[in-house]
Amino acid sequence: MQNRIVHRAVLPNGMTVLCTENAAADIVAARIFIRAGGRYEPIAQAGLSHLLAAVMTKGTDRLTSQEIAERVESVGASLGADAAADYCLLSIKTVSGDFAEMLELAAELLRSPAFPEMEVELERRLTLQGIRSMQEQPFSVANNQLRQALYGQHPYALPGLGTSETVSSLTPTDLRHYHKTYFRPDNLVISIAGRIQSEAAMKLVEKVFGDWEQPLQTDGSVLPLPELELPAVMPNPQWKITPQDTQQAIVMLGYLASEVHSTDHLTLKLLNTYLGSGLSSRLFVELREKQGLAYEVSAFYPTRIDTSHFVAYIGTAPDNAAVALEGLRSEMERLQTILLSDEELQAAKNKLLGQYALGKQTNAQLAQISGWYETLQLGIDYDDRFQERIPQIAAADIQAVANRYFTQPYVSLVGSEKAIDLVEQVKR
Incomplete structure (x- = not known):
């Protein structure tokens, strides 16, 4: 980009790796995209991706929310998760010397989030507050009702936060099922940019993520991702x-x-x-x-x-x-x-x-x-x-x-x- 070459590779486990070398500053940034997001949610579980992203950084099988925060802050890095209509995202930014450590932490968050019940409940309450706040903002109300009219039963009809009804019904079990379904190496793209050589970046990603295996069926073949059966979006001006x-x-x-x-x-x-x-x-x-x-x-x-x-x-x-x-x-x-x-x-x-x-x-x-x-x-x-x-x-x-x-x-x-x-x- 701007005459910078993007190097691309696919690991044996199906994970796609991109690297853009840019030595202008001693910073490395990474974006890990998961093909999930609002489009992949059942209508009755709208807001699932947002809640998952909010809780994913709040504890793993091994680390508490506090321990995760301390690891990030101790090196002055940033790490966060987000969800959009067509993808979920984990973001990292750090000085180049700490990138390997932060990438290992990101891998742990992606692979073994704990979804602690107290954290899920806290984030659910914050989300419901956000939904109530949106209901008081004329622009949000107009945008939401327009989107519902445009899309009907398609997941794009609902806001990324979900609705009060759908968010209230979400459970840690729902989060675990969604995570198990879509958070897998062959459904991930990691894009790295900064002061790091492409070959070194590829080797580091393979070291950190290479043992993450694709889920298998009983016959030993790779379990395919779910096929979405989304309703057609038909014009109905109103x-x-x-x-x-x-x-x-x-x-x-x-x-x-x-x-x-x-x-x-x-x-x-x-x-x-x-x-x-x-x-x-x-x-x-x-x-x-x-x-x-x-x-x-x-x-x-x-x-x-x-x-x-x-x-x-x-x-x-x-x-x-x-x-x-x-x-x-x-x-x-x-x-x-x-x-x-x-x-x-x-x-x-x-x-x-x-x-x-x-x-x-x-x-x-x-x-x-x-x-x-x-x-x-x-x-x-x-x-x-x-x-x-x-x-x-x-x-x-x-x-x-x-x-x-x-x-x-x-x-x-x-x-x-x-x-x-x-x-x-x-x-x-």
Whole structure:
């Protein structure tokens, strides 16, 4: 990346190892990706990945939570776990001299977490507090109800934290079963970046993880990973409205959009940059600067293995809710009929490529991006393909994508009764 070579190898146990040498600082970062996450959870167990990630660093068969924390802090390192829609993640950052020790600790966390009942209960309570807090935030309420409308029974419909009902029912036994199912070497990608030679990194990973065997069936063959039977995501545009006595109304327009392997993915990424990235974006300039409608206005288009979604949203005064909705809808419909000018298109490309370059400055960022691409099965050359493809996108490509995806929107509104009444009058 930025002319840095990513070295790739697969261990005999199926674990994928990536290494990017970068001696600029005496730091080594590692990202260990597990192909798990929200997509792999049963709907009735939403939040399972988040709870597992929260508890995974809180004790192993051999070490207590306090002992783990002391080992990390004694060398000034950082170690943490997280969960996302399409993966779980264990992150390490340390000076190069302590990397081997921290990698051994990470391996112990991955392979033999204890899921102590007291820690599970504590993290469950914290998660339930987080869920309650989200229910008081208009943006979160609008986003959650929009996602539920978009995805129905697909796991993407639910927030990463889960719901009060699902989290309350999770047990240490559920965590152990999920861990046993997905935390296995042939379902892991470890990406390392920093002051370490690739050959040394590969040998270290093999030493630490090489004896971790794939689970076997009774006949001695490797136990296959579960085949997900996810429901198809079918278009069903609808309105979702929640009254909430707030000082601003949140209006969202949502559209089902392409997954990461689609040829439309990068065009949608560029379109997202044009519409909603920063103070020079189309939505900010038109709806906030020129019309004064917005406290906040933007767009987002998450990268997903399965069908993704494209959202344009605005936070506005209740009196302006209907006008703001029409403004958003007008901007989305405009893309179907009016080509971006050469200047608009080039500015969006420059911004996207600039932001992309800035996202690859540190060893942690380098480890993250190469490991993420591998986990999504895009290939380690995707970094080059991304930078080659963006300049080739034409205004006609953007218009075609807008016509393909931005037809009838899903609408999500959270606001006062007055805001809702005004929006209902323009509903069509």
